[in-house]
Amino acid sequence: MSDKKTDRRGLGRGLSALMADVNLNPKEPEAAPRRAEMRVPLERLEPNPDQPRRTFEPEALEELAASIREKGVIQPLIVRKHPSKPDHYEIVAGERRWRASQIAQLHELPVIVRDFSDTEVLEIAIIENIQRAELNPLEEALGYRQLMDRFGHTQERLAEALSKSRSHIANLLRLLQLPDDLQDMLRDGRLTAGHARALLTADDPRGLAAQVVSRGLSVRDVERLAKKPNKNGSKPAEKASTKDADTRALEADLSAATGMKVQIDHRGEGGQISISYKSLDDLDLLCQALSGLR
Structure with missing residues (x-):
């Protein structure tokens, strides 16, 4: 428990400060004041071995390499001194640019050297991946969950630092409540995030998901069918509909915070x-979170 607490508090700087270093889309990179940078040969740059992103699409790298051949590397890589190799650097943010630059046959790259801890390096790697436009909704949700679980960030803090709405983050986190097979369908594009959120309220989400694929149902169709009575004649959404808006909002917040389905049955005072969990690992995480509240 003590190691975990140390890890969650050991950032040494705020999330906003880290975001300033890993800003991937500056509005006017040439007009804005440039931070001190240096140029380093490619062979002295090495990727972070703990980088959570393992897949780099060849087509996307080729497109980036073509852009680099034409315009060069506009945004410097963020690096730190290599922990074991003198005169070498470990990439903190910018591995895609490093890989594409090799394809473009560049010999050196602009870098900015920062003094980051191992914990901060991992945090920045997750943030950089979240900012990538090609992430699917489930990958983005997993990134938010990692930032919350590993570093203790709240939804409010993430929303402010990443320029996202709190509802956007909360809605994506709800997708992690889907069964694994439906998460696979969301991951490969057979379901959209809108479909997936509607399926969360369905009595038979797998059967309804199959209809989405076979019949090409819209999100509105799924929302309507999710409210229909099941085979026993009961309405699965009826109980939720009797709850007041504050209770439903609190259920959604707790579900997003825990990554598990939470139901509140409020009677009088x-x-x-x-709280529903899907595995012993989920139960263990829940027990650790509840123990930390004491």
Whole structure:
């Protein structure tokens, strides 16, 4: 437990400061004041071995390489001194540019050297991946979940630092409540994020997901079918519809924060909270989170 607490608090600087270093889309890169940078030969740059992103699409790298041949590397890579090799550097942000530059046959790259801890390097790698436009909704949700679980960031803090709305982050985190096979369908594009959110309220999400694929149902279609009575004649959404808006919002917030389905049954001055977990690992994470509240 002590190691985990140290890891969550050991950033040494705020999330906004880290974001300033890993800003991938400056509005006017040439007009803005440039930070001190240097040029380093490609062979003295090495990728971060703990980089969470393992897949680099060849087509996307070729496109980036073509742009680099024409315009060069406009945005410097963020690096730190290599922990074991003198005169070498470990890439903190910019591995795609490094790989594409090799394809473009560049010999050296502009870099900015920063003094980051191992924890900060991992955090920045996750942030950089979240900012990538090609991430699917599930990958983006997993990135937010990593930042919350590993570094203790709240939805509000992430929303402010990443320039996202809190509802955007909360809605994506809800996707992690889907069964694994439906997450696979979302990952490969057979379901959209809108379909997936509507399926969360369905009595038979797998059967309804199959209809989305076979019949090409719209999100509105799924929302309507999710509210229909099931085979036993009961309405699965009826119980939720009797809850007030504040209770439903609190359920959504707790579900997003835990990554698990949370139901609140409020009666008078009391009631109960039900949390559904899908694996023993989920249960262990929940127990650790609850233990930390004491």
